[in-house]
Amino acid sequence: MSGSNAGKHATHHFKHHKLSSILLALTVPFLLCGLMGALQTGYQGFIDWIGSPFGALVLLVFITVGIFHSRTSMSELILDYTSSEASCAFFLRLSTLACLVFWLVGTLAILKIWLGA
Amino acid sequence: MAKGWSDKRPMSPHMSVWKWHAAMRASILHRAAAVTVYIALLVICVWLAIFAVGEAGFEAVKALVYSPLGAISFFVFSLALVYNSLIDVRHLFWDTGKGMGQKAANLSSTLLLVLAIAIAVVLTGCLVCSLGGGSS
Numbered sequence: 001m002s003g004s005n006a007g008k009h010a011t012h013h014f015k016h017h018k019l020s021s022i023l024l025a026l027t028v029p030f031l032l033c034g035l036m037g038a039l040q041t042g043y044q045g046f047i048d049w050i051g052s053p054f055g056a057l058v059l060l061v062f063i064t065v066g067i068f069h070s071r072t073s074m075s076e077l078i079l080d081y082t083s084s085e086a087s088c089a090f091f092l093r094l095s096t097l098a099c100l101v102f103w104l105v106g107t108l109a110i111l112k113i114w115l116g117a
Numbered sequence: 118m119a120k121g122w123s124d125k126r127p128m129s130p131h132m133s134v135w136k137w138h139a140a141m142r143a144s145i146l147h148r149a150a151a152v153t154v155y156i157a158l159l160v161i162c163v164w165l166a167i168f169a170v171g172e173a174g175f176e177a178v179k180a181l182v183y184s185p186l187g188a189i190s191f192f193v194f195s196l197a198l199v200y201n202s203l204i205d206v207r208h209l210f211w212d213t214g215k216g217m218g219q220k221a222a223n224l225s226s227t228l229l230l231v232l233a234i235a236i237a238v239v240l241t242g243c244l245v246c247s248l249g250g251g252s253s
Contacts, residue, residue, distance in 0.1 A: 018212070021205035028202050032195065032240060039179065040247045043172040050168075059165075065144065066158050073151035081126070106162030109169040 013072060020069035023061065031062045047113055056114040063106045071099045138219075143226035147204045153197035182244070196237035203229045216236055 012072040038049035049055040074095045137143055167174035182188045207225055213216050216225060 004231040006164065018209065021202075022209065025206050028198055032198075034242070036243060036247070039182065039244075043168075043175040046175065063158070063162065063165075066154065067162075070151065070155035070158055073148075074155050076153065077148060100164040102159045106165050109162070109165035112169045113165075 003051070013075075017069065017072045018041050020074045023065045024069050027058060027065065028061045034058055050110060050113045051116070053114075056110055058108065059110050063103060063110065067099045067103045067106075071095060118152045137221040139226040140219075141228065143204065146200065146230065150197040150201040150204070153193060154201050157194045157197070188241055189247055192237055192241040195240045196233055199240075200230065200233035203233055 007050055034055055038046040038055070041048075050059060076091060078088060078091045078095065082091055161221050167178060182191060207216070207229060216222065
């Protein structure tokens, strides 16, 4: 099935999942420390953190890699827990669309704060 | 199995095939953590959009995060995120061919769960402790 990460797509899926898991594991400590520090300083402190290149980059990488990694994880779950090919294809596409839309929303919000657009 | 299920393969995590063990619990929790992180990431994207608009939205989200329900949600999210990352790192270690024996896998499954809970408790504790000095 197209988009199901089966057949010839399986190796790519495996590599992408591994690569994104490494990036995610590296980003999570910086994100949690930065996020918790910024939350205490109020709105301006939070905006300043995202406005800094490091904060913006950490958040951008986390959102991008996190959503990509989550989508590949969700694909595995959809493949395991949907019975018919039609419902499987529907949920795979729905998941991809949701990830794309929310990634765009998150990325544009970060860029707006970072670049002050 | 669900009514109308046509797939003849055993349903993952194959609870009807395998005897219950710690590595199976880790597999189930890893899936649950993946779903939690998936949902949380979508919520974070919406929050970022709210923050980009102005301060009023930030204060509302901050009040939510610092509420008891917010602290519980933060604990669940941080636990899922940390556990997901730790299990992914273990998978990378497994790719070298080491630590895949029954005893080692069960031991690492329990240790990683305890470690993830400990880290999530510390993070949530930091969040709750920062309430007095950081809230405005």
